Amino acid sequence: MARQGKSFQVGDRTLSVTNLDKVLYPETGTTKADVIHYYLSVADVLIPQITHRPVTRKRWVDGVGTEKKPGEVFFRKDLEDSAPEWIPTGSVEHKSRTNTYPIADEPAALARFAQVAALELHTPQWRFGRNGQPRNPDRLVLDLDPGEGVGLAECAEVAFWCREILDDMGMATFPVTSGSKGIHLYAGLDGTYNSEQVSKVAHELAKALEADHPDEVISTMKRADRAGKVFLDWSQNSAAKTTVSPYSLRGRLTPMVAAPRTWEELEAKDLRQLAYEEVLERVDQGINPISDLGADRLDTYRSMRDASKTAEPVPAQRPSGGDKDQPSFVIQEHHASSLHWDFRLEYAGVLVSWAVPKGVPLKKNVNRLAVQTEDHPLEYGTFEGTIAKGEYGAGEVSIWDTGTYEREKWRDGKEVIATLHGRDDGGLGGVPRRFALIRTKGMGDDSWLMQLMKDQPDDHANPEPEETLSVADLPGPMLCSVGKPADVTLGKKDGETWAFEMKWDGYRVIAGVGKNTVVLSSRNGKDLTDLFPQACELTELIDDEAVLDGELVALDEQGRPDFSLLQAVLKGDDEVSEDAELRYMVFDILRLGDRSLTKETYEERRKILAEHLAEGENVVVPPNYTGNLAAATKASSQLGLEGVVAKRMDSTYLPGKRASAWLKLKTRQHQEVIVIGVREGKGSRSGSIGSLLVAVPDESGELRYAGRVGTGFTDSQLADIETTLRRIERKTPPIDDVPAEDSSDAWWVTPKLVAEVALAGHTRHGRVRQAAWRGLRQDKDIKDVRWEV
Structure with a gap:
């Protein structure tokens, strides 16, 4: 902003200003020049929130005054006659008159508002459309207003309750400390519903929270009933109502701001309203928690195209x-x-x-x-x-x-x-x-x-028979025995030939492939189809109906299988890396068309698999190593896997059975355990899980205590594990051999969940050594757990 006498150049606009040294906030000495500077400094983050909306201004021509002598204030809807012609307008018909409102879509318009001491900018939840008519609202707003005896901390607590409901509705929520007393919550809408419908939803949400928290929340307008409660004002979703805009100044005794905040900030014990200097500093640092609400969705499109060179449309204005x-x-x-x-x-x-x-x-x-x-x-x-x-x-x-x-x-x-x-x-x-x-x-x-989709609008006229393939039709996988390298090398002396595959770090999955559909079954018969819909590409990769055996893995940024990452991906963890990719590693085929292949040798089945299954974007047929255990072990180590699986070339497939023709040869020690209890955390884990108590069945199948697992967890995993275990909590220990030093501060769970840990071996008393958590194994049953290390 370069000064030229009493005119300022703001972008391409020339703006006339007067009385720049006029004090508008006497308590802090904040002048009109300061206010203009503020609005120009926050223009990039404020304009996306108000563009295409009619702006009602709240003006303090002589400033906000003092506590003893407040300044005079009035609302202004119509654009002043003295305003520059370049400020666009939009008209709204009310019952008795039509108002012509200004629209602020560039910084110069904000500077003009500040010039006439319009300190507060208020807008509705809707925007004008391309035809100049009001559109349906593009956001929902809730105003959390504290009653007498209630502060900002109580408003924050209610805000989190609101957020839970809106999250369940699939709506991201953005908090704004109002610059006055309370908190505003915004959630984006797609424009499908009108203001009346949105108001009804907001009202029902408010009433539901009042019913759940009658001592903390009130949803009715009567002021006399609000003492000691947070008033959840839903009414600002009416088409005729307005809300102070995010980043607007407030006409308080000091220049506070309706400031967008993060949810982490709302958790702070010292939460307070923010002054305009603090907001300027945040904006300068690039902090804009509400950027995803009201953003110009065509910014990326424009940045990738030169309107002077491409024949494509490149509109200058935001949608x-x-x-x-x-x-x-x-x-x-x-x-x-x-x-x-x-x-x-x-x-x-x-x-x-x-x-x-x-x-x-x-x-x-x-x-x-x-x-x-x-x-x-x-x-x-x-x-x-x-x-x-x-x-x-x-x-x-x-x-x-x-x-x-x-x-x-x-x-x-x-x-x-x-x-x-x-x-x-x-x-x-x-x-x-x-x-x-x-x-x-x-x-x-x-x-x-x-x-x-299966259900099409014209299906009633042209019904298409659906396949009836289900997980119940699939066999259980053939299981490996634990082996040693000598079991393979000594066997060669008797003429045995072996192939070696990677021991993939994932979920064992049997896939049934029909003409138009794919179903997936875990090792213990659970339906995994919805967890990996990408498997549908198998219908295009294989030339007949089939049953396949393989492992579902998640690849990290280095392309290595990561079991913890797999669990996070399948759970839908929002914190998981977007670079994680799922792959179905197919290493066997049990049926092709009407032909069962389980009686064929492993060698023959691998040939058939190679001939009939092509690799896709999410399906891989990994190589096997024939005759060279050292090469396979080296490849496993390079991938960070726990070992290899040795398979006798002449072995048939035994569905659901464990056999010595398939051997697990481990280079890393992983062990399946059964969770039986939880020890309370201390220090940084106070109030959370300190360690898990685990057990492993002995040779007779009796469950025996196997020690503690206290490392390898992330904070989010600890929270998820506690939620899962609380559902199966019991009053007494499920086994009787837990030492007193481990059971004194423990709470117990029904032994029904299998987990996997990495460890350095186990003691002669059957206790895990240096165990680290790897994850729950919901694909495995407790009856299959035995010592493997």
Whole structure:
């Protein structure tokens, strides 16, 4: 902002100002110049919250005054006649009049508001659409207002209760300390519902919390009843109501701010409202906890394109919403460096986009990889033509199909279900098609699965028989015995030949492959199909129906199997690395078509597997090492695995049985144990788990105490484990040989959960040595646990 007499240059705008040294906050000496400086400094984070919204200003022409003599204040809706012509406006019809509000979409408009001492900026929860009419709200707001005798700490407690409910509704929540007394909570909406519907939902949420916490929360408007409680004001979701904007100053005695905060900050014991200097410092440091609410979804799109060089539409203004009654879709055939199809759905004013390399699936139960790309402008829905060489996405673009769609489910970043209605001559065949897109962890950044769903709108006219393949149809896997290298090398003297496979660090999985579907079974018969939907690609990789045996693993950033990572991915842990990838390592085939292969030799089965199963994006056929134990052991060590599995070349497959023809040869010591109790934590783990007490059955099957496991846990694992164990807590120890020093501060659980630990061996008394936690083994039964080290 460069000064030129009484005019200032703000971007491309020239702004006239007066009385810059006028004090607007007497208690702190904060001047009009300070206020202008504040609003220009926070413009980049404030404007996304208010752009395209009508701005009601709260003005203190002579300042906020003092406690004894407050300054005069009034609300201003219409844009002042003296305002510059370049400030855009929007009109709203009320019962008795029409108001013309200013719209703030650039920093100069904020500076103008400050020039006329409009300290507080208030906006509704909706924006103007492209046609100048109010759209449905794009956010829900809850105002947590403390009654007499209640403070900010109590508001924070209620905020966390609200967050739990909104999380269950699939809505991310953003807290804002109001700059006055309480807390505002914002949650983004997709524009599907009108203000009346949103208000009803907010009201029901408030009433539910009041019913659950009657001594702490009240949802009714009567002020006399609010003492000692937090008033959960849901009414600001009305189309006629406004809320002070995030990052707005407040007209208090001191210049406080409606400041976006993190949830970690709300947990702090010294939580307080923030002054404008503190907010300036946070913004300067790049702290903007509300950035994902109201962000310009086309920023990435614009950054990747030069409007002067590409034929694609590159709108200058941020999106303001589309037609939510009948949102549009377009599927474009894109001949770029590689042919793919761009699948785009209108949502929140943009076209949310995926690239589908193999094309949109038109058969049921066929999964296709769909890679989410940057959001595109709505104008892209009619784009066909050539993207010039050298530009991003260079190549030919044509419309494969387009039309409208019905939005059945939309969980941002997780799941979309929609029914598309294309053109009669379009690629979808002129019939409605119901698709699902699912974001599955472990597939890599931005990778989704796309599927034509089983239940289609026209199924009643053309019913398609469904396959009845289930986990119950699958055999149990053949199990290994524990062995030593000498068992293999000595056997060779008798003419035995062996193959060596990696002992993969994952879940043993039997896969049943039908014509159009795949089902997955764990070692103990649990259905794992929903945990790894990527396995559906097996229907395209094998040339007949089949039953396969293999291991499901998670690969870390170095491409190495990681058992703890696998558990986190399958659990859906949000903290797990997005680089984690799941792979199904197929090492055996039990049936092909109508032919059972269990009586065939291992050598023959491996040949059949190689001939009939191709590798895919998520399915791998790992090599085996024939005749060279040393080479296999070295490869296992390089991958960080616990050893190899030796398999006799002439061995048949024995479903569900343990046999000496398959031997586990361990180079790292892992042991399955059964959790029987918990010792309370101390020090940094006070109030949590200190260690787990475990047991292992002896040779007769009787459960015997095996010691403690106190290391190898992450904080999130400890919390999850405690939640799981509390569900099976019991009053007495399940076994009678736990030493007094270990049982004195323990609580007990029913012995039904199998876990795996790494250890340095065990004592002659059957106690684990230096045991470290690896994870629960829900794929294994307690009856299968025995000492292996």
